Amino acid sequence: MAAAHGNTEAQSTYKELQSALHRLGCPPNYPNVTLFSVFTSPVGGRGLKAVKDIPRGTPIICEKELFWVVNGTVGAIQARDPHFQALFCPPNNPTPQGRFEANRFQMGKDTEGRQKEGIFEKASRLNHSCVPNAYFAWNYKSRRLTVHAIVDVPKDAEIFVNYCADEHLMDRQQRQQGLGSYQFNCTCQACQPNTNFGMASAQRRQEMQTLDTRIDNNANNTLPVERSQQLIDIKAFSLLLQQEGLFYPQLADVYQLEVSWYIREIEQFADGTGSTRYRMGLLEEALEVARKQLEWDVACTGHDSPEVKKTSRTLKVICGLGQ
Structure with a gap:
């Protein structure tokens, strides 16, 4: 039975990776083509x-x-x-x-x-x-x-x-x-203080500092209100990164924070307490965010990278929680 279960997990991971590649439409490697x-x-x-x-x-x-x-x-x-x-x-x-x-x-x-x-x-x-x-x-x-x-x-x-x-x-x-x-x-668009993007960037990065500190301080908080606020902060952090154009590794890291939040919340109801519908909703959210993270890992590090392997393991954990 253990071997069969292991094969099922391997197949599931392979399907997730192939699905990510399909969604991305990742081009093939061109080792002999100068880009x-x-x-x-x-x-x-x-x-x-x-x-x-x-x-x-x-x-x-x-x-x-x-x-x-x-x-x-x-x-x-x-x-x-x-x-x-x-x-x-x-x-x-x-x-x-x-x-x-x-x-x-x-x-x-x-x-x-x-x-x-x-x-x-x-x-x-x-x-x-x-x-x-x-x-x-x-x-x-x-x-x-x-x-x-x-x-x-x-x-x-x-x-x-x-x-x-x-x-x-x-x-x-x-x-x-x-x-x-x-x-x-550096004279990139974020380092030009007198442009619209530069001024907006300075504001966004200041807000990200505040959110990062608050998320870190509340990482182990178990009170329902603080847990809910942490998810709000994580999603706000994600939005700011996308507005700034910082997709990797920053956005992928925040997706990992969000996935970890869902996993902890699901584990709160491991004893069968709480609404089944709520728990299944958390699982669906966790899978969606983990797949987004996998897409970025594949796109920015390659399908055979350590980062892809790590996120694939996270997907296994999520799928295991749904069984």
Whole structure:
């Protein structure tokens, strides 16, 4: 019976993944098709721009590192790599170390649990935006850095990623300070304080800070009124992210918060108390939100990524609660 149950779960997970791919209309991987070119970016240095329209979910880069370090220090042999030397080097720190710090990417941990940082021939040319149109992730399974389109990227548009975590919870000054090691001032639409979008962005990000703190403070609250308010706050956070154009990973993370809320609420009635209709409604809501999260995971990290596997496990949990 255990084996049969395991096969049923595997089939269910496979169907959820295939359904997400179908809903997304994800394009196939084009390993031999060039989607971008290197150009002199108005942001600074040499960036990457789309040479054709790139649909959301398209894998743009899947790349092995030139080299990686764990102590943040570039060795003499690494510094002589011609591909590394071709990357941007900040004028106020024209050293191999300065070049490394301006172009590095996080790429998981080594066998001793130390954080690895790597340099990549293509991905290291990607410039930063606080409202990016692409997402990078280290896939420890394939041992490659992947970059996927978060939204549709039109031909000739520059491809941007977000260098820093939790920037959606920072004001403009904090974001600029966080980019210090990259030696440039961000001029994306969220960092232009005198434009309509820039002013609205500042307000949205301030509201997101407030909501994030309130959600965190009420995470373990079991009182019905506070639980209901937490769901209201989570949904408000989700809406602000969508208005800001921050879909991944921020929106997916908030979807995970919402799913966790539904699971906790369902477990409140595990003993059979409460309305069956209410419990089934919670299950339906949880499944809908988890599927949205899975879609974003697939679109921005690839169908074989650790993030997809994690969200698939969450879907299994939800389906189990309905049995």
